[in-house]
Amino acid sequence: MNEKDLSRHIPYNPSLTAKARNLRNNPTPPEKYFWNALRAMPFYQTTRINRQKPLGEYIIDFYCHEFRLVIEIDGDTHAGEEAQIKDEVRTKYLEGQGLRVLRFSNREVLNNIEGVMKVLQTYFERNA
Numbered sequence: 001m002n003e004k005d006l007s008r009h010i011p012y013n014p015s016l017t018a019k020a021r022n023l024r025n026n027p028t029p030p031e032k033y034f035w036n037a038l039r040a041m042p043f044y045q046t047t048r049i050n051r052q053k054p055l056g057e058y059i060i061d062f063y064c065h066e067f068r069l070v071i072e073i074d075g076d077t078h079a080g081e082e083a084q085i086k087d088e089v090r091t092k093y094l095e096g097q098g099l100r101v102l103r104f105s106n107r108e109v110l111n112n113i114e115g116v117m118k119v120l121q122t123y124f125e126r127n128a
Contacts (some may be wrong), residue, residue: 003125004055008084008096008097008098010056010097010099011056012054012055012056012057013057014054015022015056015103016054016058016059017054018085020053020054020059021052023051023052023059024051024052024118027051028073028075028106029110030073030075030106030110031051031061031073033109034049034062034073034104034109034113034116035062035108037113037116037117038117038120039122041117041121043121043124045119047064047067047124048064048065048066049062049064049071049120050062050063050064050065054055055070055094055097055099056093056094056097056120058090058093058094059073060094061073065128066099067097067123067124068099068100069099069100069102069123070094070099070100070101070102071102071103071104071120072087072101072102072103072104073092073103073104073105073109074087074103074104074105075105075106087103091103099121102119102120102123104116104119111116
């Protein structure tokens with residue numbers, strides 16, 4: 001990734017800041033479990049990852065600016081057709097900003113956290 005990509009600012013709606021702070025202070029159980037597992041990974045020591053980061057009109061579950069990576073933890077509310085369409089629009093917007101989006105379900109996080117962390121470890125190693 002070149003320096004121009006890294007320095008590219010993604011605008012956000014300032015009115016989302018308070019909501020993002022509230023979400024950071026009140027994570028869902030899968031988000032909290034994911035965050036704790038993430039913080040134990042070796043790459044976490046050298047890679048800054050933000051929780052509940054406003055980008056555009058969205059609040060992203062986890063964001064790594066250095067790797068331009070969005071990590072979403074999707075609960076049951078993402079299963080319906082309408083929610084999937086909204087997720088697709090959101091993903092297209094984020095990808096249009098030069099970001100990579102990885103999605104994991106609550107079930108994946110809670111039942112296979114090792115596999116989720118392996119996916120992330122591989123991603124960071126390949127893109128370093």
